[in-house]
Amino acid sequence: MSSSSACLWSPVRWARNGAVRLAFDRLTEGADGEPLLMAMGLGANRLWFPDGLCRTLATHGFAVARYDQRDGGESTHLPPTATRNPLSALFTKRGEAYTAEDMADDAVAVMDALGWQSAHLLGVSLGGAVAQRVTLRHPERVRTLTTMAAVPGDVAGLQAMRYIRMATLAKFARLKFPDTPDGSIAAGVAVSRLLASPNRPFDEHAAREAAERNVDNGVRDQQAQGRQIGAQWHGRPISAIARPTLVLHGADDPLIKPTAAKAIASRIPDARLVLLPRVGHELPEPAWDSVAAELRGLADTTRTRKDTSATTPAKD
Numbered sequence: 092m093s094s095s096s097a098c099l100w101s102p103v104r105w106a107r108n109g110a111v112r113l114a115f116d117r118l119t120e121g122a123d124g125e126p127l128l129m130a131m132g133l134g135a136n137r138l139w140f141p142d143g144l145c146r147t148l149a150t151h152g153f154a155v156a157r158y159d160q161r162d163g164g165e166s167t168h169l170p171p172t173a174t175r176n177p178l179s180a181l182f183t184k185r186g187e188a189y190t191a192e193d194m195a196d197d198a199v200a201v202m203d204a205l206g207w208q209s210a211h212l213l214g215v216s217l218g219g220a221v222a223q224r225v226t227l228r229h230p231e232r233v234r235t236l237t238t239m240a241a242v243p244g245d246v247a248g249l250q251a252m253r254y255i256r257m258a259t260l261a262k263f264a265r266l267k268f269p270d271t272p273d274g275s276i277a278a279g280v281a282v283s284r285l286l287a288s289p290n291r292p293f294d295e296h297a298a299r300e301a302a303e304r305n306v307d308n309g310v311r312d313q314q315a316q317g318r319q320i321g322a323q324w325h326g327r328p329i330s331a332i333a334r335p336t337l338v339l340h341g342a343d344d345p346l347i348k349p350t351a352a353k354a355i356a357s358r359i360p361d362a363r364l365v366l367l368p369r370v371g372h373e374l375p376e377p378a379w380d381s382v383a384a385e386l387r388g389l390a391d392t393t394r395t396r397k398d399t400s401a402t403t404p405a406k407d
Contacts, residue, residue: 121149132216
């Protein structure tokens, strides 16, 4: 992390869920806003959330915190299992290391460490599925749910395959880079290229600069990714979600089909679906204002509901 970026964030702190330590930090700007907890996707650390997006969210009234999921970033990495990579995790024995419930409880542990009784949730990719599960398992802790570039949180294995572009996932599985800082940087650039919208020119220079600022070993740790994607959900279906919900998805997503977003929005009562034009499986700068405005509008619905409840006369 660059020194200028480091000034934007609090020192790293850790939450605990049993034996698992979870790294998190808070944006120093907008600290008096409404709590917003963010979870990133498969294998990726919390630094994949662009600082510019986080600052934009702060200007829209949010106190932003982000955390590394287990098996990612600075959080606890679990011992190896028989699952070798994300692709094999979809076809073979699953849930050897931990459950999806464990991952949902991780988010609540972070909220506890932050001193937040409740928060808005933003989850991207695998983080979106986790955020859906948090909302099902701990609805009292969730003000609103925003799930982006995700599959429905209650599908797994062969069911999930209908929403995944398997050719792209196979390309991920074939990525091979040396176990060195340079290898991690090269992997970061390759992943950024693979996930970018094909309808925007790919800025390799910017991608390399970002990868150099965030040397994330998780993007090439396929065993850890396999453990994450293999965590099984045993809880209720997403149709039981009763919190205000926003479903965001890049219209050009090369990894998760937009039909996944449509399925989520159709199954969660009153969910709002927004397809972001010229956006892939990513958080590009042209989309930051739209994403922040959508989250602000969603958060404002909870305020409106409270105001309506306060002014509605009680029935005899």
